[in-house]
Amino acid sequence: MIIARSAQELRNALDSKTGSVGFVPTMGALHIGHRTLIDAARRENDTVVVSIFVNPTQFLPGEDLSKYPRREEADFKICELSGVDVLFYPDVSTMYGRDEVRITAPDVRGYILEGASRPGHFDGVLTVVMKLFNLVRPTRAYFGKKDAQQLSLITQMVGNFFMDLTIVPMDTVRENDGLALSSRNVYLNPSERTEALKLSASLKRATKLVMQGTLESDAIKAQMLEILEPLEVEYVAIVNRAFESIGRVEIGNTIVLVAARVGSTRLIDNVWM
Structure with a gap:
């Protein structure tokens, strides 16, 4: 497994690959739900890329950015055992500059439900996902249905911007007692x-x-x-x-x-x- 920490390292790793690329973007703290996404990407593509990036722009003031679970060593091992080809592990300076262009969520669908509870959250989500898609250039990208509104807006973004990739929705994975994995x-x-x-x-x-x-x-x-x-x-x-x-x-x-x-x-x- 190649670990890429910069955009250039990611490009170098992917330039040596051929065929389809399956992409699983995550914020780390990987669990069985993430494994399900990775396994699907492994079955359906020649190359599997996973990103781990706790994206600061989707957290509102007072939310849990500073204490969001981070388990680098365990996450790397999970990716390796899952057959991930390239792990993209950037820092904030790789993903964001100063005074840069931002993607904004739709005026209506981006500000209801999750968007009403967390105004501006989806601006950050769509911005980082757009960046990751442009860096990885996947054939297919895999997202869980548990974040249903996020999934819907990312799918809309791909369509609105005529992006050449397929969004693959995956069923929510639960514990035996029904609790959705998170x-x-x-x-x-x-x-x-x-x-x-x-x-x-x-x-x-x-x-x-x-x-x-x-x-x-x-x-x-x-x-x-x-x-x-x-x-x-x-x-x-x-x-x-x-x-x-x-x-x-x-x-x-x-x-x-x-x-x-x-x-x-x-x-x-x-x-x-």
Whole structure:
């Protein structure tokens, strides 16, 4: 595995490769969910590139940038054992200069749900992903469905800018008890982790209601909120794939989303229907 820390080192590493390139951008603290993305990239491409970069521009003031989990040695080993060909591990000075051009999120879809809770967050996400795509020049890039709004906006960006790559969405990976895997799960103490299961439990209730024929969004959200008590819920939303609120579930075109704080840790989860 080649470890590239600069743009030139990355280019030198990739210039020696031929065929398709699968790319998995991450912020490190790798877990089984990331392994699933890497494994898919390995199956479907000649070369696999993983990036690890904790992107400062997507963190708002007061968020957890300084304490975001960083496990360089473990992450490198996971990438090596997963068959990654090139690991891109830049620092901030490699990725950002002074007074530079920025990508901004759409005025509407970028400022609802996650964008409403974290205004400006998606500007930082789209900016760094655009930079990484231009550096790696992947054939396919792999993203988890757990960050559904992020996935939607990145897919839109690729289309809006006529970028020559395919975005591959991957299903959320969960613990045996249903908790969605997240690098931020390490913040949870044992009692908080138990409380965190209310997010996935609320989504299971939504799924069951739909299977039983209840399609009205308000009725589904009301029962989800009951399960989520007494968590600090930021939103429960039912949207179509374009992230437009809908009054009734549309099978094959619906995402049910939840965001809540468990202790001081903010968690998100969703289910696609």
